[in-house]
Amino acid sequence: MPTAYQIVVCGSLVPDPLQTLEPVATPTGPALKNEMMLPAVLDPWAGHALFEAANLAKQNPGSKVWLVSVGPKAKLQQVMMTVAQKVPFELIAIDGPASGFAESAEIAAALAEAIQGIAGLDKARLLVFGGWESASRGAGTTMQMVGERLGIVDQFQGVDELTVQPDGALRILERIEGGKHQVSTCAALPALLGWATGNLAEPPNNPQVGMLNMRTVMPALQRAKALKVANDGVAFASVSLPKQRRETKIVKDQSPDDIAREIVEWIGKE
C-alpha cells in the first residue's frame, strides 16, 4: 500500500536571473540595489524540489505538499501568482528577507519552527525537500540545519532522482564529483532531500490548480509571521561586483583552417 507522505518543501524567491544585480551598503548590511523593485522567481532548485514533491504526492494518494517560504510578503504574493498555477500545495509564508546576505542559520531556524508548527505532522511520513543551494546565498547550508533542528539524520544533497521501492524504502541518486551519482537506499522516514535539477520538466500552468491554491495562499500571506534576521556575529568587509573586463581580440575574416590551427596550438600550450 502506498505511503501517504507529508512532503514539506522549503523554497524562497530570488531575483530573476536575467536581472543585473548591484550590491549596496545599508545600515543593516549589504543588500541589492532596488531589491524590492527587481522581478523575482521561485529559487530554481527549490522549484525543482517542489515539482518533484508534487509528482511524488500524485503517485501516492493521500500525500500532501506544503511550501514553506521566507520572503517579503509582497514579493511572495507576486511569485505565488505564477508558482501556484503549477502544482497543488499549501503555502506557509514567513514575512522576512529573501536576501542572499541573510544568515542561513537564522533562516533555517525559522523554517524548522514553521515545519514543526504544521498540524498533524507525522515524522514517520515526513519528507523535507528543498534546493541543495539557493541562487542567492548559494552556500548549500540551510537545508542541513533545518534537518538537524527537526532531528533528521538521513539527509541527501544534490539529489537528481528519488524512487520508492516496493518495500517502501527510498532509492536516492545524489550528485557527486565527476558527473557521477551516489546511489543510496533509505529504509525509513523522516528524510531530508536537497534537490539539484531532478528529471522533471517545469509543469505547464494550470488555472484550476491556481484557483485551488490561491484559496490558501492569500490567507497564508495574511497570517505570515514577521521574521527579523539579525545576522549576529557576521561582518561583511566588502561586497563588490567583479570588475575585470577583458580586452577581447576579435578575429574576423580568418579561414576555419587558420582558426583551427591557432586553437590547436593554444590548446597544446602549457
Add this chain to the structure above:
Amino acid sequence: METILFLAHTEADGSLGKAALETLTAAQALATGLGAPLLAGLIGGNVQPAANQIASCGAQRFLGVAGAEFAPSRYSTDSAAAEALAKAAAATIVIAPATSRCNRVLAGVAQRLGGRIDGHVTGATTADGKPGLTRWYYRQRMEAVVQRTRRPWFILLDPGCSPAWSGAAGTASVEAVAVALTAAHQRTVVTGVQAPASDAQTIRPDAKLLFVAGAGWTKTQPDGKTHPEEAEQLILGFLGKAKASLGSTKSLVDLSGEGQAVLKFMTHLNQVGQTGSTPRHPKGLATCCHGEEPHTVGWRFINERRAINLNANCSWAQGKADVLYVADSFAVMRKVNELLAAK
C-alpha cells in the same frame, strides 16, 4: 586564541584527494597567519594512510574516526564523526574541502555545535590578526569578504582555490576518536556509484580545457537544415581527442530534457552558469554560446577564454573572452578534430 582543524575524508584507497590537499594548504596558511595551532581530523574506513601522507604538514595532533561504518559517504555517520572530531580538537575554525561528502554534512554539524558555516568559500585569509574569507553571492555575480565572531566557524573551501599541499610523507600517530553509533545511524545504505560508461563520460573536473557548447549547435545551418548528429560527432570527437570537459548552456540542456532530437549525451550535469556549475579549468573554449552577462558566470573561473561565434557582438564573448573567432563552429571544429587526430 584560535585552533584550526583541517577536516577531511579519505578516498576509497585511504589517501587524501586533491581537494583535501588544497584545503590543507589553506588551513596551514590560516594557522600561520593567526599564530594558531593546526590539527588534522580524518574520517574514513582506514585513516592511517592519509595521516602518513600528510605527516609533515605541521599538525600538532592527528585525530581520526575510522572503521567500516565510516567508509561510505553518508550523512548520519559522517556528521557523528565530524562532530566528535571538532569536539576532540576543541576547534574554533574547522576548514574542510567542499567535496560532495563534506558539503552534505558540515552545515548540520555546525548546527549541532552552535557554530556557523560558510560554503563555497574561495579563499581564507587573515587581516589584522582576524580570519576572513571570500565567497561569491548570487551565483558568482558578486564577491564578498566575510568575517565572523561566532565559533566554531566551519569553512568549506571550493576545489581549485589553493595549490595542493605536497610535503613529505611519514608516519603519523593518529589518536582514535570514538563515536558511538546506533541502528538509526545506518538506516541509509550506500549501494554504489552510477557513472556513465568511460567513453561517455563528458565531465572531467581535472581537464585542462572546458569546452562549452551552446544552443547554436542545434540551430538551422546555412543549408537550411539542422545537423544534430554531426554536432554530436564533432563535440564528442573533440572531447575525446583533447581530453576536455564538457559544459553547456542552460538552453541547450533544457532542449535535451524536453526530448527534442538534439545532443543526446547532454544532461543537466553539464550545465554551467546561473543555475549550473562554475567549474575551474585553466582554459575554456565556448562555441555557439549566446546570452547576456548573467549566463556567462559559467566560465567565471576559467583563466584563458576563447570563443567561436558568428556574432561579433555576442555578450558571451565581448569583454569576457580573450579571443573571439567570428566563424562557423562546425567548420572550425571539423578542422580542429582533423588536426588533433593527425597529432
